Amino acid sequence: MRQTTSQAQPTVTVDASTAGRPLLEVRDLRTEYRSPSGIVRAVDGVSFTINPGEVLAVVGESGCGKTATALSILGLIPRHAGQVVGGQVLFEGEDLLSVRAERLRQIRGDRIAMIFQEPTLDPVRRIGDQISEVLRAHRALSHHDAWNQAVEFLGLVGIPRAAERARDYPHQFSGGMRQRALIAMAVALRPDLLIADEPTTALDVTIQAQILELLLEVRRSLGMAILLITHDLGIVAGFAERVMVMYGGRKVEEAPVRSLYRQPKHPYTWGLLGCTTRLDGNRRDRLPQITGAPPSLISPPTGCRFAPRCPHAQELCRASYPALLEVGDRHRAACHFAEGEEWGSS
Amino acid sequence: MRRYIVRRLASLAVVLWGVSILAFALGSLAPGDPARLLMERTLGHQATDEEVAGMRQELGLDRPAVEQYVSWAGGAVRGDLGTSWSNRNDQVSDLLLERLPRTVMLAVTAMLTAVIVAVPLGVAAARRRNSVTDHASRVAALLGASVPGFFVAYLLMFVFGVRLRLLPIFGFDSPQHLVLPSITLALGSAAILTRLTRSSLLEVLGEDYIRVGRAMGLRSRAVLFRHGLRNAVIPILTVIGLSFGHLLAGAVIVEWIFNWPGLGKLALDGIHARDYPLIQGFVLFTGTVFVLMNLAIDLAYVWADPRVRFQGQGA
Numbered sequence: 264m265r266q267t268t269s270q271a272q273p274t275v276t277v278d279a280s281t282a283g284r285p286l287l288e289v290r291d292l293r294t295e296y297r298s299p300s301g302i303v304r305a306v307d308g309v310s311f312t313i314n315p316g317e318v319l320a321v322v323g324e325s326g327c328g329k330t331a332t333a334l335s336i337l338g339l340i341p342r343h344a345g346q347v348v349g350g351q352v353l354f355e356g357e358d359l360l361s362v363r364a365e366r367l368r369q370i371r372g373d374r375i376a377m378i379f380q381e382p383t384l385d386p387v388r389r390i391g392d393q394i395s396e397v398l399r400a401h402r403a404l405s406h407h408d409a410w411n412q413a414v415e416f417l418g419l420v421g422i423p424r425a426a427e428r429a430r431d432y433p434h435q436f437s438g439g440m441r442q443r444a445l446i447a448m449a450v451a452l453r454p455d456l457l458i459a460d461e462p463t464t465a466l467d468v469t470i471q472a473q474i475l476e477l478l479l480e481v482r483r484s485l486g487m488a489i490l491l492i493t494h495d496l497g498i499v500a501g502f503a504e505r506v507m508v509m510y511g512g513r514k515v516e517e518a519p520v521r522s523l524y525r526q527p528k529h530p531y532t533w534g535l536l537g538c539t540t541r542l543d544g545n546r547r548d549r550l551p552q553i554t555g556a557p558p559s560l561i562s563p564p565t566g567c568r569f570a571p572r573c574p575h576a577q578e579l580c581r582a583s584y585p586a587l588l589e590v591g592d593r594h595r596a597a598c599h600f601a602e603g604e605e606w607g608s609s
Numbered sequence: 610m611r612r613y614i615v616r617r618l619a620s621l622a623v624v625l626w627g628v629s630i631l632a633f634a635l636g637s638l639a640p641g642d643p644a645r646l647l648m649e650r651t652l653g654h655q656a657t658d659e660e661v662a663g664m665r666q667e668l669g670l671d672r673p674a675v676e677q678y679v680s681w682a683g684g685a686v687r688g689d690l691g692t693s694w695s696n697r698n699d700q701v702s703d704l705l706l707e708r709l710p711r712t713v714m715l716a717v718t719a720m721l722t723a724v725i726v727a728v729p730l731g732v733a734a735a736r737r738r739n740s741v742t743d744h745a746s747r748v749a750a751l752l753g754a755s756v757p758g759f760f761v762a763y764l765l766m767f768v769f770g771v772r773l774r775l776l777p778i779f780g781f782d783s784p785q786h787l788v789l790p791s792i793t794l795a796l797g798s799a800a801i802l803t804r805l806t807r808s809s810l811l812e813v814l815g816e817d818y819i820r821v822g823r824a825m826g827l828r829s830r831a832v833l834f835r836h837g838l839r840n841a842v843i844p845i846l847t848v849i850g851l852s853f854g855h856l857l858a859g860a861v862i863v864e865w866i867f868n869w870p871g872l873g874k875l876a877l878d879g880i881h882a883r884d885y886p887l888i889q890g891f892v893l894f895t896g897t898v899f900v901l902m903n904l905a906i907d908l909a910y911v912w913a914d915p916r917v918r919f920q921g922q923g924a
Contacts, residue, residue: 337824343738364829372826379824383817385836387843387915396835397825432915448825 285312286455286488287336287375288353294328294335296345301561305331305345307512315455318482318489320503320520322496322535326557328512329492333458335360337377338367354456373401376449380461382441384433391417391429394448401452416447419484420477439470446477453485460492475502496535500524505593508532511558511568514587518594528596531569567599575600613917617907621900628896629685633678635892636885644670646883647694668694681889690890695882701890704875711781712864712871716856718787719794724849727799731806732838735814746803753800758859762793762866779868790867794859798852805848810841843913850906854899 294306306328313319321329334340335347338359352359354375359367371377384393394413398404404412410429417425420443433441442462449457459478463471475498482489491503499506499520506523508516508531516529527533534553555572558564564571570580579599587597636643644665648656656664665671669680684691690701734743769789770778777786813819814837822832861873868874872891879887910917 339820339824368826368828370826371824377824379817379821381817383821385818385822385840387840387913388836396827396831400825400827400831432919434916435919445821448821 286315287313290351292335292350293348294331295348303560304512309514311507313488313490316486316488318503320491320499320506322493322506323509324494324557327509329509330460333460333492337371372397373452374454375456376454377458378445378449378462380464382438382445386433389430389432390444394451397448398451416451420447439466442474450481450485454487456488458490511563512560516596522591522594528590528601529598530573530575617904621904624900629682629893632889632892633681636889637674643883643885644668691886693884693887695884701886705890705894708872708875712860715791715860715871718791719856720853722791722795723799723802727802728806731803734807735810750800750803753796758793758862761796765789781869790863790869794856794863806845809844810837813837813840846909846913847906850902853902857895857898
């Protein structure tokens, strides 16, 4: 499979301590959107890596820049809406921000695929045709062979009577089935990385778990890395290996899942965890919440972006932006007080 | 699918019935006494009341309006629209059928011209939103939609016919005679279609499935045409169908200016002569064409949009 071949490639590593170079390395990514009231710095210097086969979750509120980050990786920021203004997106060492359009097209769908929040397909084409079309955009396949592969993958993602249902149009599928079909489309070329942007948010709660389970299953059989973008820390625990928390266009904390849940270092993460409902809690208690609204990214606050909403903010927080520091094993947080104190207890 | 077509046909019959009442009312509600006018034109001098009454009886105008309508509509159903008053030997249906191909030729050429110009222009404008192309097409469409046809007609005649002597300006003897009238006629539709293509394509290009196509590495050409334009074409089809009806109606003025012996010119001659059976026949006839065009659009929808095709199935 691809995973083994990529590991077998000669590794030109800078850091000799790691086994191979990361699959994806994002360095100091900056993306801006144009808005009537000014430039929105949606992604403001974000760096992270994903190793082959790894599952990384990116968590944050809407507008924190997590989707903009994902779209920037694949060059999908609409030209009229905004652009990537800085940084590097190294995919197996190749900077996707500076490759030619045709090269980027070849990578999309084939090496890096993406699924979105809304499970939407072209309403006027048969589902099987749409999957075949993606296959044929990357491989020299006959119509017939591409169709058969499409059917095979529809079966793999749990569409019953796949050969028959491949002839259906999207409106004949339920939302959950459409998301399954899109996953089939995304993994049909066995990509090395699947970016899943809120893949379950638009679906019924009962379907959400099924889709997540499907993603893990597909990953087990095809072995790709997954970048899961979500606002819901609740679904991350059983899914990802590492979590990156974003706030105001920046990374504020990053840790292995276990470490993040046990010892959240950033008050924002702490707040997010507090927001996940506890089944054993007192039902009469009001649900905990993070008061206030996310910062405007048009003219962000000078200090820590979370300071205006942070219950522990000091003068220092309002004055200077905290550096992202190592606070534990592979655990980093951007908070002036991350190392010193524990932020309360549940 | 079959239910859909049956439903369309049923509503079509109702609309045609309404059209026939309106067309008939045009004749009986119009001011003036057609019997007197006709008698005096035949005689060449003032007619006596007896003569007018005789003529009225001959034309059947002495009968109650409902009875007149029933016998007229009854004939119309069998394809008999009565005889023309200006030339008592001519059947209205023969006159219409004789002129129809010429007007259809003009309207079809105009429609094709409009589509061939407008769709690529609209696509270019949508692809490069707010570019020079976009702004230029906006101005062109605004001009095309707001400058009246008769002005354009005379302008074209002056430039291409009188100054450059490239094209004939009257009559319909050769294919070249088709050029100026069809351009004149196409202008308004082209303007509307350009704007519609742009807005409809822009809307589709903002859809999530377009982003999916790009994210999956489809070629931008495939995304733009196979998914973008293919979906944008659904509203465009509607307007093409509707403007075809307007082209037939708009042909009245253009045919008159360019002396094109089509339906429009026939209708105008009928109006000048107060030839009510001819006018009624023309109105009913164009109404029918309009309604049939609508049916054609509905059927085109079935082809263009699977959501319509499967309506009623399994519901």
